Amino acid sequence: MFEADVADIAQHASTGALPARLAETVAAAYERYAGLDEGVVADYIPILAEADPAHFGLVVAQVDGAVHRAGDAGVAFSIQSISKAFVFALVCEAIGHEAVHETVGVNNTGLPFNSVMAIELNGGSPMNPMVNAGAIATTALVPAATPAEQWELVRTGLSAFAGRELALDGEVYRSEVETNQRNQAIGRLLQSYGRLDADPLAVVDVYTKQCALSVTAEDLAVMGATLADGGVNPVTGARVVSAEVCRDTLALLASCGMYERSGEWLFEIGLPAKSGVAGGIVAVAPGKGAVGAYSPRLDPAGNSVRGQRACAYLSRALGLNLFASTAAPAAASVRPETSAPPTEGSRA
Numbered sequence: 001m002f003e004a005d006v007a008d009i010a011q012h013a014s015t016g017a018l019p020a021r022l023a024e025t026v027a028a029a030y031e032r033y034a035g036l037d038e039g040v041v042a043d044y045i046p047i048l049a050e051a052d053p054a055h056f057g058l059v060v061a062q063v064d065g066a067v068h069r070a071g072d073a074g075v076a077f078s079i080q081s082i083s084k085a086f087v088f089a090l091v092c093e094a095i096g097h098e099a100v101h102e103t104v105g106v107n108n109t110g111l112p113f114n115s116v117m118a119i120e121l122n123g124g125s126p127m128n129p130m131v132n133a134g135a136i137a138t139t140a141l142v143p144a145a146t147p148a149e150q151w152e153l154v155r156t157g158l159s160a161f162a163g164r165e166l167a168l169d170g171e172v173y174r175s176e177v178e179t180n181q182r183n184q185a186i187g188r189l190l191q192s193y194g195r196l197d198a199d200p201l202a203v204v205d206v207y208t209k210q211c212a213l214s215v216t217a218e219d220l221a222v223m224g225a226t227l228a229d230g231g232v233n234p235v236t237g238a239r240v241v242s243a244e245v246c247r248d249t250l251a252l253l254a255s256c257g258m259y260e261r262s263g264e265w266l267f268e269i270g271l272p273a274k275s276g277v278a279g280g281i282v283a284v285a286p287g288k289g290a291v292g293a294y295s296p297r298l299d300p301a302g303n304s305v306r307g308q309r310a311c312a313y314l315s316r317a318l319g320l321n322l323f324a325s326t327a328a329p330a331a332a333s334v335r336p337e338t339s340a341p342p343t344e345g346s347r348a
């Protein structure tokens with residue numbers, strides 16, 4: 001599914017730092033997938049069904065603050081599950097690595113993002129912060145006295161990641177409030193297992209608001225680039241979270257960010273990433289930058305089809321896959337000058 005045009009990639013291929021021709025590569029990825037119309041727009045939250053399936057925005061933000069845009073980079077959509085990554089980072093910053101590990105968990109469920117069975121199969125554990133149960137448990141840990149203050153901390157925290165003031169999309173929020181009985185049930189189930197101290201419905205309400213924050217593909221790229229940049233927003237220069245928190249967040253995005261497709265994503269693309277049902281994806285290249293993509297048609301797991309393909313293209317064309325290595329040249333460069341060339345049969 002993620003095969004990309006070898007000739008195009010060879011033209012842009014590079015290793016090490018992001019190449020100067022990055023803007024051209026972003027444009028090539030956009031052009032390549034703009035005509036792809038596989039997938040379906042989410043409709044279980046009624047307002048999402050009204051999204052224009054033609055929209056496609058692709059942005060790369062570098063850790064030096066450079067931003068490269070193609071297509072509908074400035075079109076607004078709701079952040080949905082991508083908020084989970086950044087709320088997790090804020091909570092991890094507040095309560096620490098050990099506490100989030102113990103309270104929420106860090107293992108993939110292998111099941112859809114809104115699975116109730118995953119909770120039941122795991123003794124009431126929310127499992128990880130990137131599925132709904134774990135995200136609701138994480139939002140409950142936002143350190144504030146009231147749900148209203150929690151929401152404000154979430155909104156201002158995610159705004160710091162984006163480098164601009166983010167606002168609630170009231171229409172999306174109301175649409176989800178009318179239809180989020182399943183998330184309310186997940187909150188109640190966690191409470192029944194003693195995994196949620198706060199009022200579950202109040203926590204689910206803050207979670208629903210965080211999902212309805214309005215962002216653009218450019219916002220996602222800058223938010224991801226902040227995680228790539230050790231917690232400093234590369235556009236504003238402001239520190240948002242620590243480098244340790246970025247490391248923990250990116251580890252969770254790698255293992256759980258694309259739900260039950262996380263393994264396949266890592267196998268093909270090799271970058272920590274997070275998707276949302278409105279059609280957003282953020283993919284992070286640590287120390288280099290991030291891709292923000294928006295296109296509303298989704299695959300069955302709830303991941304944007306064009307967004308995935310464009311990320312795959314960029315990962316390959318720019319040499320971003322974290323697991324790529326060039327064993328032969330590296331081995332040659334450390335071989336002592338004086339050592340005899342290997343003889344037949346002496347090779348490992």
Ligand SMILES: NC(=O)CC[C@H](N)C(=O)O
Binds near residue numbers: 113132183276302
């Ligand atoms: N995968 C998603 O983006 C899901 C987010 C959505 N708000 C929900 O809770 O169902």
